Amino acid sequence: MAKTCVDDLATTLGKTNVSWDLPAATLVEQSLQRNEGALSETGALSVNTGAYTGRSPKDKYIVRENVSEHKVDWGAVNQPVERDVFLALYDKVLKYLGEKDQLFARHGYAGADPSTSLTLHVVNEYAWHNLFARQLFIRPDEPSPSEQADFTVVYAPGFQADPAVDGTRSETFIMVSFEEKIVLIGGTEYAGEMKKSIFSVMNYLLPEQNVLPMHCSANIGQEGDVALFFGLSGTGKTTLSADPKRELIGDDEHGWSNNGVFNIEGGCYAKCVDLSKDKEPEIFNAIRFGAVLENVVLDDETREPHYDDKTFTENTRAAYPIDHIPNALLPSRAGHPSTIIFLTADAFGVLPPISRLTKEQAMYHFLSGYTSKLAGTERGITEPEATFSTCFGSPFLPKPPSVYAEMLGEKIDIHNAEVYLVNTGWSGGSYGEGSRIKLSYTRAMIQAALQGELQSSETMTDPIFGLHIPLNCPGVPDEVLQPKRTWQDPDAYNEKALALASKFNENFAKFLDVAENIRNAGPKTCATSQF
Structure with missing residues (x-):
């Protein structure tokens, strides 16, 4: 041999x-x-990674x-x-x-x-x-x-x-x-x-x-209901999946097999820029002995981590075993998901805070993997910029994207999973004009989705994006649910919505082997919003 x-x-x-x-x-x-x-005040090992403070995809x-x-x-x-x-x-x-x-x-x-x-x-x-x-x-x-x-x-x-x-x-x-x-x-x-x-x-x-690998977080409720949270950086995936009322299956990487959902990892690799005990207590408390802090500035005397100090990088990280999270599910596997959440932070301010997706729309938005970069976050970006990452994880997909999308569609069909697109970005205008959707509203919408309260809710269909928008949701003002109603200038809303719709279509043009019914589930740039 x-x-x-x-x-x-x-x-x-x-x-x-x-x-x-x-x-x-x-x-x-x-x-x-x-x-x-060096040892930090919390007991975590603090290291500096030198010239490379993030992945090197090239x-x-x-x-x-x-x-x-x-x-x-x-x-x-x-x-x-x-x-x-x-x-x-x-x-x-x-x-x-x-x-x-x-x-x-x-x-x-x-x-x-x-x-x-x-x-x-x-x-x-x-x-x-x-x-x-x-x-x-x-x-x-x-x-x-x-x-x-x-x-x-x-x-x-x-x-x-x-x-x-x-x-x-x-x-x-x-x-x-x-x-x-x-x-x-x-x-x-x-x-x-x-x-x-x-x-x-x-x-x-x-x-x-026949297992679908997924770049998402997952948790499970007291009734055994499993939820998946897909989303790129800055959309709130870690924050929204860390629910003290639900057990955490995993933070970032999962598989969906015939047996159900399972965590691929044994730990979490959380961003910790601007981390605070008030906002994210589970992550804050997990950074103790055995954890690794990457590129976090320590106080010279006390060795207390300064999470708001971005001297080395904004991509400061903490690595810790999943059992540092008190409500972690061990072993990290559960049944089939009943709810799937796609998170996006739309800085154009035109996507609904929550909308129900058909299977075809789910596959379309899964392939699109949309969010937006904000002005000032990278050199040269002076206004919001649409960002698309296939399957919410394009750097990690060796096979053609259609392989993963088709598997997702099949599993949604088989297990009757409800799929929602949740916008954690802006309302009442684009970034710089409108305001960020309140976290309390987002939590209320996700809770309603997880508890099945939106399945019977009356919806209206956005003529541009084709999304099915609930007319009401417990804990959320009705006008917030319809993005155009939050804008002072309806024509300005239409202009921004059509511009974003065009960006979706331009990005999706690269998927040459996608079925026509999935392609048609995207936005319509010839439409105008009437409500």
């Missing part, structure tokens, strides 16, 4: 000191001794091999790299790691449904990266050293590629080989690359097992 990359890794590990499956306390001690971080590659050649949706997101380039770089990384005095490794798995879980081995140069892996992946009750891994992560942040020699774009590389079952990472200290690489692997593997 031919020697594999995993065999070569085993040889390398046999030549150096490797610490397997260290507990959190020991990994914290090792990190402090190695000057990888440096992410999938190895073009026999098993992936005809299954991957190649392009700007799924960039191909040839097998010989990967193997040459892999050999260099192994040589680099083999010269280290100590490495850290662990067993874990992805996917809380045992029938489809992925066993993992993670090998790290840094102790704190191994702590991150411990907290974010699912921890086995009794690690089995002899167990063969379904996938192995090899992470060498201190090794930098030479683009002229190694065939990379920069010194950073994140490469996934589905034939060798290896994730190879180097040139960046941002630990989120591990988490999202395995999510991408699951997005490749799970559909072949």
Whole structure:
């Protein structure tokens, strides 16, 4: 039998000191001794990731091999790299790691449904990266050293590629080989690359097992009713899914199988910019010993985290095991969802605060994955900008988008799930003129959706977006539900609504293989709003 990359890794590990499956306390001690971080006042390990404070999507590659050649949706997101380039770089990384005095490794798995879980081995140069892996992946009750891994992560942040020699774009590389079952990472200290690489692997593997992988949060009510929350950054996904009256299944990554919904991860990777105990007490209290703080400024004397300080980045993060959340469901799996929420923060101020979607509309908005960036959030943005991320997670989808959308449509049909589009953005005008929809209103609308109170509510259909808007909702003024009624100038509303509708249609034009009935579920730019 031919020697594999995993065999070569085993040889390398046999030549150096490797610490397997260290507990959190020991990994914290090792990190402090190695000057990888500092202890914060809360007990969390605080680290700085250097030049890279977020993912590096332009440096992410999938190895073009026999098993992936005809299954991957190649392009700007799924960039191909040839097998010989990967193997040459892999050999260099192994040589680099083999010269280290100590490495850290662990067993874990992805996917809380045992029938489809992925066993993992993670090998790290840094102790704190191994702590991150411990907290974010699912921890086995009794690690089995002899167990063969379904996938192995090899992470060498201190090794930098030479683009002229190694065939990379920069010194950073994140490469996934589905034939060798290896994730190879180097040139960046941002630990989120591990988490999202395995999510991408699951997005490749799970559909072949009739499981829909989803970039969403999930919770469950006292009656066993499961809800999914999809949404891009800034839409309120974490805040709205963290409900003290419901158990948290998971924060970010899930699968939907014939058995129901399950968490892919064993922890949470929460943004903590401007975090406060009053606004998000569950996350605030979860950042204690065993948690990892990334790029958060600490007070020089007290070491208290300054969550409002964006000196290093706005993308400050906290990684912690899911059992740091008091109402977490363990094990993290439940039945089929009865309610699906698509969250968007519409800064144009024209989408309804809540609307019911048909199955075709659900598939359309799932493929669109719309929200908006705000003026001032990025250089060059002077007014709201429409942003679309396919399936609310386009950077992590190796297969064509239609694969995921069709699976969602089938599961909505089979399990009679109600789907809602919830706008957590602006009302009464665009950003700068109108105001943000009150969080109390959004919570009331979501509660009404989860309790089934909107299923029998009379609706009206928006002639531009085709959305079915409830005429009333407990706890929300009727006029708030109809966006045009909140604008002082109806003509200005029509102009903005038609402009956003055009952006939806322009974005959707790229989906050439989508059925006509789904395409027709989008906005109509020839319409005018009459109410």
